[in-house]
Amino acid sequence: MAEWTWPAEPLIAAARGGDVDSLTALVSGSHPNVRRFAYSLCASPEDAEDAAQEALIILYRRIGMLRASGALASWMFRIVRNECLRRTRLMPRERAPLPDSAVMSAEDEVLQRLEAARVARAIAALPEDQRRVLIMRDIQGYSGRMAADALGLSTAAMKSRLHRARAALQDSLLGAPGGNDEDH
Numbered sequence: 681m682a683e684w685t686w687p688a689e690p691l692i693a694a695a696r697g698g699d700v701d702s703l704t705a706l707v708s709g710s711h712p713n714v715r716r717f718a719y720s721l722c723a724s725p726e727d728a729e730d731a732a733q734e735a736l737i738i739l740y741r742r743i744g745m746l747r748a749s750g751a752l753a754s755w756m757f758r759i760v761r762n763e764c765l766r767r768t769r770l771m772p773r774e775r776a777p778l779p780d781s782a783v784m785s786a787e788d789e790v791l792q793r794l795e796a797a798r799v800a801r802a803i804a805a806l807p808e809d810q811r812r813v814l815i816m817r818d819i820q821g822y823s824g825r826m827a828a829d830a831l832g833l834s835t836a837a838m839k840s841r842l843h844r845a846r847a848a849l850q851d852s853l854l855g856a857p858g859g860n861d862e863d864h
Contacts, residue, residue: 686713687710692706707736710739717732718764719830721812721815721816721820722764722768723768723820723821730767731763734763735756735760738759768815768820802853805852810842810844810845811845813827813833813838813845816830818842827842
């Protein structure tokens with residue numbers, strides 16, 4: 681697999697300073713990295729393309745807000761990750777409506793949303809390496825091999841991280857010490 685590099689710091693600095701040609705080159709030069717990261721996190725190729733485009737639009741509009749040239753990669757990855765997560769949260773609402781016999785009461789719907797928010801908080805509290813593998817395998821449905829490849833891990837290392845992530849999530853949700861919100 682080819683290794684892409686981020687644009688050089690002088691180009692980033694010129695773009696941050698408002699140079700339009702540098703900004704255009706920066707967006708073009710960042711695209712392969714942003715796209716590759718989006719494909720590793722988003723649920724579908726369509727979502728990945730949309731997330732990558734959104735991230736590049738944000739880069740174009742807000743490059744002046746970037747504090748340090750060396751922070752470009754982490755800034756872009758955070759934007760892509762947030763966009764992929766946003767799209768994942770919207771997915772259940774886009775599914776076909778339930779048949780009339782399966783319509784939830786307002787109370788059931790509120791309880792379901794509260795539980796979903798609790799699960800989302802527990803996932804967000806996981807260490808990043810565990811959170812990424814859990815999202816790819818259990819939320820986005822990547823195969824083990826695909827998730828391992830996207831994360832640059834061996835299958836064994838990916839399985840180990842996934843096991844630790846699932847165990848930590850289960851402990852958090854079942855009220856292990858420090859994980860039960862009702863006692864606070």
